[in-house]
Amino acid sequence: EPEVTQTPSHQVTQMGQEVILRCVPISNHLYFYWYRQILGQKVEFLVSFYNNEISEKSEIFDDQFSVERPDGSNFTLKIRSTKLEDSAMYFCASRFGINEKLFFGSGTQLSVL
Amino acid sequence: AQSVTQPDIHITVSEGASLELRCNYSYGATPYLFWYVQSPGQGLQLLLKYFSGDTLVQGIKGFEAEFKRSQSSFNLRKPSVHWSDAAEYFCAVGAQAAGNKLTFGGGTRVLVKP
Numbered sequence: 587e588p589e590v591t592q593t594p595s596h597q598v599t600q601m602g603q604e605v606i607l608r609c610v611p612i613s614n615h616l617y618f619y620w621y622r623q624i625l626g627q628k629v630e631f632l633v634s635f636y637n638n639e640i641s642e643k644s645e646i647f648d649d650q651f652s653v654e655r656p657d658g659s660n661f662t663l664k665i666r667s668t669k670l671e672d673s674a675m676y677f678c679a680s681r682f683g684i685n686e687k688l689f690f691g692s693g694t695q696l697s698v699l
Numbered sequence: 700a701q702s703v704t705q706p707d708i709h710i711t712v713s714e715g716a717s718l719e720l721r722c723n724y725s726y727g728a729t730p731y732l733f734w735y736v737q738s739p740g741q742g743l744q745l746l747l748k749y750f751s752g753d754t755l756v757q758g759i760k761g762f763e764a765e766f767k768r769s770q771s772s773f774n775l776r777k778p779s780v781h782w783s784d785a786a787e788y789f790c791a792v793g794a795q796a797a798g799n800k801l802t803f804g805g806g807t808r809v810l811v812k813p
Contacts, residue, residue, distance in 0.1 A: 590742070617799065629743070629789060629803040642800055677742060684799050685731075685750060692742040 588612040592678050592691035599668055599698055607663045607694045609678030618661045619679040619688070620653065622646070629677070635661065668698045701726045701792050703804035711810040712780050720775040720807050722764075722790030731793040732773040733801065734764055738786045746788075749773065760784070785811040 591610040599605050611618050620632040633643040635653055652664045661680070665672055678691045702725045712718050724730055731750050735743040747758025754766040764775045773790060787808045791801040 592742075619800070621801075628805050629791075629801075631800040631802065634800055644800075679743075681799075687745055687748070688733075688801070689745075690735075690743040692740070 588689065590678055590680055590689050590691035592676075592694050594694060595692070596695045597697070599696070601670055601698055602667050605665050605668055605696065607665075607676050607678075607696065609661045609663070609680075609691055610659055611661050611678065611680030612682075612689055613659070615680035615682050615689075617641075617681045617684070618653075618655065620663045621677045621679065621690075622674040623677065623693075624671075624674040632663070632676075665696075668696075670698050672696060673698045701730070701794065701802045703790050703792050703802055705788075705790055705804035705807050707807045708805070709808050709810065711812060713812045714782050715779050718775075718777045718780045718784070718809065720788050720790075720809070722773045722775065722804060723771050724773060724790070724792045725771065726792050726794075728794075732764075732766060733791040733793065734758065734762070734773075734775045735789045735791060735803075736760075736786045737789065737806075743789065746775070780809075780811055782811045782813065785809055 593608045618635040623629045631644050633647045634641045650666045654662050675693045675695050677693045681688045704723045733748045734746040746762050747756050749756050749766045757763050762777050787806045789806045790804040793801045
């Protein structure tokens with residue numbers, strides 16, 4: 587089965603630093619998402635991306651967050667100035683069409699110290 | 700706003716016994732419903748989904764779920780649990796909208812006793 591790939595699997599950063607989380611969605615997919623899961627809490631929607639623009643974002647996704655699909659294969663999430671509360675597992679997901687199966691990556695565990 | 704409740708945080712079952720995980724949702728229209736499983740260190744794997752039609756849906760790994768509109772429920776079942784089914788299970792509701800985001804429940808962690 588095709589896979590969504592996320593790198594790195596773990597990232598440790600200092601508060602205030604910028605981080606970029608990388609994802610390679612499945613190659614023919616058109617819809618891309620980021621979700622996160624703070625330890626012990628629900629998986630939360632952050633943002634969806636289609637046709638090179640954000641289609642929906644949550645309240646969590648403030649000005650410190652941005653997404654990009656720089657080269658047609660990668661899909662990145664940038665956090666400009668990390669806070670302690672940004673520590674979470676971040677999941678990338680993609681799908682071919684609106685009602686198609688959503689594939690999740692195995693996540694990047696971000697720890698902000 | 701859509702929401703999902705999974706009342707059971709932990710469930711322990713014996714291998715070979717049946718399993719039922721509860722899920723209740725709140726959504727203003729006909730929901731799209733999903734069950735995902737997360738094994739340690741892994742991503743979220745789709746077990747099954749309901750969009751329309753037959754309210755009893757079959758999924759992978761021997762799981763099934765039944766959509767009951769009158770109870771706003773989408774409970775997951777498996778007749779005979781295997782040790783490899785130990786994992787965390789998430790119910791989610793989605794919307795047919797441009798973003799098509801999923802709202803997840805808090806998850807149920809399943810432990811399987813030998």
